[in-house]
Amino acid sequence: MDCCATQGLIPVETALETLLSQVSPVSNTHSLALADAIGFVLAEDIRSPINVPPFANSAMDGYAVRIADLEQSLTLPVAGKSFAGIPFEGEWQPQTTVRIMTGAKIPEGCDAVIMQELTTETDAGITFELSLADVKPQANIRPIGDDVSQGQTVLAKGHRLTPRDIPLIASLGINDISVVDKPKVAFFSTGDELKPLGQPLEDGQIYDSNRYGIKVLIERFGCEAVDLGIIPDCPETLKEVFLKADKEADVVITSGGVSVGEADYTKDILDELGQIGFWKLAIKPGKPFAFGQLPNSYFCGLPGNPVSAMLTMYVLVQPMLAKLAGHTKWEAPKSIPAKATSTFKKHPGRTDYQRGIYSINEQGQFEVSTTGNQGSGAFSSMSIANCFVVLERERGRVDAGETVNIELFNASLY
Template sequence: MSVKADPCSQPSLMHPDQAIPKLLEQVRPVTDTEVVTLPETLGRVLAEDLASCIDLPPFDNSSMDGYAFRFEDLNSLTHQTTLTLIGSSFAGHCFEGEITPKSCVRIMTGAPVPAGYDTVQMQEETEADGNLIQINHPKSKGANVRRRGEELRQGTKVLKAGVEIKAAELGVLATIGVSQVQVYRQLKVAFFSTGDELRPVGSDLAPGQIYDSNRYSIQGLLSRANVEWIDLGVIPDDPEAIRHAFRNAANQADMVLTSGGVSVGEADFTKQILDEEGQITFWKLAIKPGKPFAMGRIGKAVFCGLPGNPVSSMVTFYKLVWPILNKMQGLTPSTPLFVNAKLTTPIRKQPGRVEYQRGILSRNAQGELEVAITGSQGSGMLTSMMLANCFVLLEQFQGDTPEGTIVTVEPFNSVLC
């Protein structure tokens, strides 16, 4: 029996893997930079290479609570030696006395190892009798000592330009004493919705009206993308109002982002005004949910037009707009993470477009990765995105996929998690 083709699978549709490089060719990274204090760098993109100005750790220190001593003072025959306690070394309070043969000092984790000592024995493997400390079953010279510079040597490059500063990077910068950082300026993205049928959340709905949900989803996505977003609200279906909104958005933002009004042949003022005000290309992509996508420029701003269906809007943002924003922010390109998992629910699919079905990735009792789709996959069913933690990736000319098949899964990254 022949498989009915997807009515949207015209030969003119472009595979998303082909489209993304072409879309990225149309944008350039920002070059403007600013210097911000360390607490302000979280989520920002580093605009300079940074090297450590100190050794890390800056001194030999203990990785255990215990006793520091010279390994050569131990009895190599009995593997048991009694040493004399002559002081202590705590974090921020170093031992300042002179070491003597057959001596040791009490030491805490992170505290400096006194010069001349080379080994630390954890306290659980010692016995104390007054100031006499018995070292039981010593391991080796240098045990439990973190050497100066073993993590980083002074002058070693720590971070490269193009890195997003996250929690770990923030901690590393603090560890090496960096208080101010040069970063690329934050992108500004303006967005709005159009349509007389859209009503504010909390108001009553008349027949034919719906709540404006896409604007809130876009706001959430932009917040996770570490940009400064500008919400211009709902614009009525009036040509001059839409024209003014586009000009207003382009005058104050690096990107103008909308959802809806980009389908070919759609009777909508949005597409008409775009044609008049910008240099816009309307793309037909072999992606589901999705397909219609617009990109170009309005004034000096990049324009991206998403489909109007809620799931289509989120998927195309994730797969197309997010890489564009990354490049514009100066981020080093990254490759999405894909894993293989066993499908626990059958999937219906017509050949013709790459599909990103919403799935729930988990691990079974045997430790194997499994994935189930969230249920109905209609492009208007936004709850499918809410329930999912991954996309099940189905190739363009793939058909129905039975339960038990090993499929490719793309776990959500921080933009959708």
């Protein structure tokens, strides 16, 4: 490749640094019922108001004992029962045992629970089929605060709530939490060649697939999606939609119209309404990616090719929206070395994100092969991939057996 072909292209790392430096997190917060909080970012630390568990309880079904009683006899009559939610009540007489179930409150004075599989029921009571030396103090007893102690910070401000977090917060008895408002992201596709789904294609037309992928990713990134549809290649109409989107959203995302064709008007409109931070990156696919600011919102212009649009959403827009949403615990996908098991074609000049399929061999090493067609319009290869093979900007062709870096898809692509 002629070195001049990449002159003026901004490195991906520089573009991301510039983009993030210009974005400020949303400051508005509100209280939300826990049942509705999935995907929101915490505006405050979650501190436990109670101990969990709030009382010592049994880790299994069995019998509560006092070890001192077992020193006298390994057969003890049953004094009563302690079930989950129905604790043993009354005076626990010496030289007796209490039948206890998993999660039930430990009777006062108990210093061990013996699992029922080590017992035999006899006419004289319960015989414990073990030696006294096998009974350890506090065996099978979960103490107060064993999971969470009162006052403990269980989730920090800036954490985005997952399905694993909701039951944790519920176990603390917390019903309402303070969260950051989800950023609003308005998006639309541009191009006279685009056709909505459900309508027949005419000569030279294609279906608008990008909007469907963009909407899903916006929501997966923890933002509110505002779909403005397909906008024709008309400067007046585009300007009108930009103004509308700028009033309604924190971020405006377009698909298509950021190249250098005669019908690509986006750049001119941005120059008129706002300012452009950068245009054209040293990335493949996705070179014609744009970032800028409108009067009231940020702007991201995605390429029109389907793979390019999804890749730039994933690599560049995702960390931007994470910062905007106050998601301070967000982490970029980790880079993992892997052995190439197929050839990866590449020319120096741009960082290349190729679609790959990774596996782990018998030696526990990562291996990766190409999905095949790496064209920016070949979305089928994106659908079967499970990672990106990230080939450095100045690297050329990769042969089988060489080491490459891969990034496993994070949850937003699954």
